[in-house]
Amino acid sequence: MAVTIRDVAKAAGVSASTVSRALSMPDIVDAATRERVLRVADHLGYRPNRAARGLITGRTGNIGLILPDLANPFFPSVVKGIQRQAHEADYQVFVADTDEDASAELGLVRSLAKQVDGIILCSPRMKPAELREAAGLAPIVLVNRKAGTIPSVAMDNADGMRQVVDHLVGLGHRRIGFVAGPRSSWSTRERLRGLRAASTRAGVELVEVGNFAPTFDGGIAAAEGVLIAGVTAVVAYNDLVAMGLVSALRDRGVDVPSQLSVVGIDNIQMSAMGHPTLTTLGIPKEKAGRRAVDLLLHLLADPSGTATYERELPTELLVRQSTAPARP
Amino acid sequence: MAVTIRDVAKAAGVSASTVSRALSMPDIVDAATRERVLRVADHLGYRPNRAARGLITGRTGNIGLILPDLANPFFPSVVKGIQRQAHEADYQVFVADTDEDASAELGLVRSLAKQVDGIILCSPRMKPAELREAAGLAPIVLVNRKAGTIPSVAMDNADGMRQVVDHLVGLGHRRIGFVAGPRSSWSTRERLRGLRAASTRAGVELVEVGNFAPTFDGGIAAAEGVLIAGVTAVVAYNDLVAMGLVSALRDRGVDVPSQLSVVGIDNIQMSAMGHPTLTTLGIPKEKAGRRAVDLLLHLLADPSGTATYERELPTELLVRQSTAPARP
DNA sequence: TGGCAGTCTGAAACCGATTGCAGAGCGTTG
């Protein structure tokens, strides 16, 4: 059916080994032979069978990607970055979505572990012990989370939160609210920590409004608490929450930004599409994906690598319409 | 390293063949033996090596998914549906994104063809000839497009457009605009055809405003033309375009829906999040994904299947805030 | 008791690539 390495060998008048070498170790085979083999292979439309190669090399050429929810607009850009970088290295990407079900993550890792060379885990809710088990099953890189010595790429939450607070303080806000995401989320904890540090440093008050789902509806649910908190500005866990919040506030007759400033995080596409457009802390999502692949490939090339690889990506505050000077 | 079928065989005191059979053809092996083998396999944590299996069966257990742009909020739900259904059938999904580059699609099909059992092609811009070539390279199912005898799942554009027009006519609109997507898009043509039929039937006027990119910016670019067209209602190619249009109209001081009604298509998540929320023609995206997988698995099970499989999915109009009675 | 059908199991070939090892061919050097 399909053209195999032996077909190429026969047509080129050499052995299968030579064909194999001409393709994957070009320098150890005679130039003329190599040329001929390559030409014949190309002419016959030869495509190496990955399964066969994987069988002997133990490499699949696949990497797995596990994320909580594809529908969350934060992820597509990350996925794109991962794709692009993986394809350049001739890897394919398996995408799996857990539907925000934290308990499914470890199971997915288990079932994926043998079918891929490595796994990229996007902001998992896994507990540290589970994470350790997962890291034992396959080479793993974390995105948006750090844990022990597992390689990871995450945004610089501390600096990001500082930028946000500085911006709000510059606008005259003195009492700032934080609508947190799920308590189990690493980002929630880090962002809270960053906000505390930054607001203490700036001498302003930080009010924790509570934990909410990292969704538009979560933002809607948070509106009540935000109003009660008596703040003049609020930082939301992410853009979706911020947008839900803005929407619910408008429904209650509270204008953003004239009565309340709102800041999101992530700079998802739609944050620039609504009214008002959202002031948000942008993070390089596609780059994060690319970096994650880089780390994983490093890890694969040097499995003994006891060195921890870690990347912190810079953030950038995008000032748009949802923040304004505090009204006294 | 990993536990193989031979390890299981040794531990269970049987041959590798028996283990293989116990796992994949349970009924032809003695019950007691089967039990023992399965218990041992489970105890040892045996996981079949897919590459090895694929080598002999010729099946990879993978399906490929090619789509123009993951960042387009239409796709994530489709992908989720595909995932879910594929996983239930014990298939993994490769996702590949062409970045709206139509010329890359065929290349992707080529490079993916040998690594998957079949491919799901989401709304490709490929020309019919290319599509035929693609279909020759691997079993293929189309989403959001029909072409020849290639199995496909698409929405019922004719009925959908009828619902949209009926809704607008019911509100008193007599002159309706259509902001089309790319001319090369199958959906553009079908939707236009559906709109023509429906408006003729209802005795109202249809004005084609032009072709625009299927994005938020495309909607912004269309605003000028919409105003010039002198219509009281406009149907956009999709929700993103509709939202861009609403945004640009607002910037020009035109209120939606009191001065102009706008209808989107797709019912993407964010269509319910803006102000006004968008009246849109909802299509069952996740179900479309599941159906596509069903079709593909059918096709794989019965490759000779000369019968064309085709699914038309029903649409549902979601009336929200962006449409209102026509002001005389 | 012998023959036969039927059930279950094991040995071995095979899928398509990679790779260790050995040997052919050639040039160089003492």
Place this chain on the structure above:
DNA sequence: CAACGCTCTGCAATCGGTTTCAGACTGCCA
């Protein structure tokens, strides 16, 4: 001229499963 080394190539083993085929065993019937 012999010995040696180097470059290049082919043979054959191998990865981990599946599947064909033949044979062992059982039970049943004549």
